[in-house]
Amino acid sequence: MSVTLVFLGKLADLAGAPERAVEAPLDWSSLVEALDGPLGDAVAGEKVRVAVNGTVLPEKTALFAEDGDEVALLPPVSGG
Amino acid sequence: MSVTLVFLGKLADLAGAPERAVEAPLDWSSLVEALDGPLGDAVAGEKVRVAVNGTVLPEKTALFAEDGDEVALLPPVSGG
Amino acid sequence: MAKDVRLLETALVPEAALAAFAAAHPQAGGIVSFTGKVRPDGDVEALELSHYERLTLPGMETLADDTLGRWPLDGLLIQHRIGVMRPGDAIVLVAAAARHRRDAFQAADFAMDHLKSDAWFWKREKRADGWHWIEPRAQDHADRHRWNQDTDLAP
Amino acid sequence: MAKDVRLLETALVPEAALAAFAAAHPQAGGIVSFTGKVRPDGDVEALELSHYERLTLPGMETLADDTLGRWPLDGLLIQHRIGVMRPGDAIVLVAAAARHRRDAFQAADFAMDHLKSDAWFWKREKRADGWHWIEPRAQDHADRHRWNQDTDLAP
Numbered sequence: 001m002s003v004t005l006v007f008l009g010k011l012a013d014l015a016g017a018p019e020r021a022v023e024a025p026l027d028w029s030s031l032v033e034a035l036d037g038p039l040g041d042a043v044a045g046e047k048v049r050v051a052v053n054g055t056v057l058p059e060k061t062a063l064f065a066e067d068g069d070e071v072a073l074l075p076p077v078s079g080g
Numbered sequence: 081m082s083v084t085l086v087f088l089g090k091l092a093d094l095a096g097a098p099e100r101a102v103e104a105p106l107d108w109s110s111l112v113e114a115l116d117g118p119l120g121d122a123v124a125g126e127k128v129r130v131a132v133n134g135t136v137l138p139e140k141t142a143l144f145a146e147d148g149d150e151v152a153l154l155p156p157v158s159g160g
Numbered sequence: 161m162a163k164d165v166r167l168l169e170t171a172l173v174p175e176a177a178l179a180a181f182a183a184a185h186p187q188a189g190g191i192v193s194f195t196g197k198v199r200p201d202g203d204v205e206a207l208e209l210s211h212y213e214r215l216t217l218p219g220m221e222t223l224a225d226d227t228l229g230r231w232p233l234d235g236l237l238i239q240h241r242i243g244v245m246r247p248g249d250a251i252v253l254v255a256a257a258a259r260h261r262r263d264a265f266q267a268a269d270f271a272m273d274h275l276k277s278d279a280w281f282w283k284r285e286k287r288a289d290g291w292h293w294i295e296p297r298a299q300d301h302a303d304r305h306r307w308n309q310d311t312d313l314a315p
Numbered sequence: 316m317a318k319d320v321r322l323l324e325t326a327l328v329p330e331a332a333l334a335a336f337a338a339a340h341p342q343a344g345g346i347v348s349f350t351g352k353v354r355p356d357g358d359v360e361a362l363e364l365s366h367y368e369r370l371t372l373p374g375m376e377t378l379a380d381d382t383l384g385r386w387p388l389d390g391l392l393i394q395h396r397i398g399v400m401r402p403g404d405a406i407v408l409v410a411a412a413a414r415h416r417r418d419a420f421q422a423a424d425f426a427m428d429h430l431k432s433d434a435w436f437w438k439r440e441k442r443a444d445g446w447h448w449i450e451p452r453a454q455d456h457a458d459r460h461r462w463n464q465d466t467d468l469a470p
């Protein structure tokens with residue numbers, strides 16, 4: 001019963017790994033709770049967006065993920 | 081004692097050859113006189129420009145060429 | 161096949177890709193291309209582009225469709241590197257083939273502006289003191305905003 | 316050598332010329348190119364471009380200098396065919412190498428607009444019923460007039 005978090009860009013550095021499994025179900029408050037310190041601050045910052053199974057959420061606080069879902073945490077893109 | 085006329089583009093077709101030698105010195109009226117028929121009409125037309133030794137004349141009726149000069153008759157360019 | 165969109169994990173060779181693209185579109189009167197490379201100046205030793213499987217290539221496909229919808233093109237090529245690159249390596253190649261020159265210029269320009277500011281890539285540079293993440297450039301956003309705003313593919 | 320301007324009497328091979336140009340400008344972050352070909356559609360069997368020795372190449376050199384004066388470029392390549400070409404043959408190649416993408420796009424676009432409407436070439440096409448001289452296209456003049464007017468190289 002888990003959700004896979006995927007950390008992109010500098011969030012992977014802050015997380016210490018590109019992925020992490022967290023307990024399902026997952027909503028915004030339980031995500032913030034699960035990510036403490038600078039990682040949690042960064043993810044909560046207004047520039048980070050959230051995608052569930054490849055769909056970017058218009059409003060990340062509306063996050064809801066269940067067992068088997070993949071939640072990506074997307075910092076601002078830096079271009080090609 | 082001659083001036084070389086160089087015919088570009090469709091003027092070469094009208095002239096029947098890419099070049100022609102005419103008597104020096106040459107001014108605008110003697111040029112028009114030397115080129116009769118459709119060729120003369122085309123050269124006199126407002127879109128044809130004249131260059132002497134590689135310099136385009138601002139006003140072709142100011143033409144004056146001497147022995148050894150090259151006079152080019154330039155129809156509108158049609159692009160690359 | 162009007163659209164050819166690829167993410168490359170190994171070397172992007174612009175001349176070879178362009179030759180293949182031109183051969184695939186013999187009917188096009190004009191082809192405009194842009195090649196972007198890792199600049200060999202400064203103290204940058206390496207560049208790494210990371211992507212997100214579920215968004216990056218789909219986003220590039222959407223950008224290609226959008227570009228094809230805006231200009232009458234015979235073909236559109238978008239190739240983008242991911243992974244670690246060295247100074248002088250090609251990062252991106254965009255090519256647009258069209259009957260009319262202006263369409264090809266605008267399409268390539270549009271696709272590049274959106275790739276630079278709007279595509280799902282994250283970039284870091286290795287300098288003498290280690291790796292540094294690169295933030296978005298204000299100029300890239302300004303470039304994108306020259307076009308109208310119904311085409312935001314990423315925030 | 317920032318400027319490379321040529322008139323070619325034999326085949327123009329864009330990919331080879333672009334590869335050499337890129338190799339000559341390793342410091343450029345971006346290269347924009349335009350390749351124009353004889354379109355293989357319609358009933359055109361051949362195209363002939365004639366030039367005038369004393370004006371055509373000097374005019375292209377002046378256009379290159381003007382382009383280099385307007386944008387900060389690392390290099391500018393202009394190659395133009397003369398003589399008889401067949402459908403599918405390349406007629407013209409322009410490439411601009413620059414540190415910044417926008418400069419390279421604008422320079423290549425500007426050079427092409429002026430080559431199309433302003434350079435000393437005369438063109439005729441061979442169709443089933445023989446050769447026909449091509450008149451200037453109004454669109455080419457309109458394209459050139461997008462730029463400001465202190466750069467008329469030919470009437």
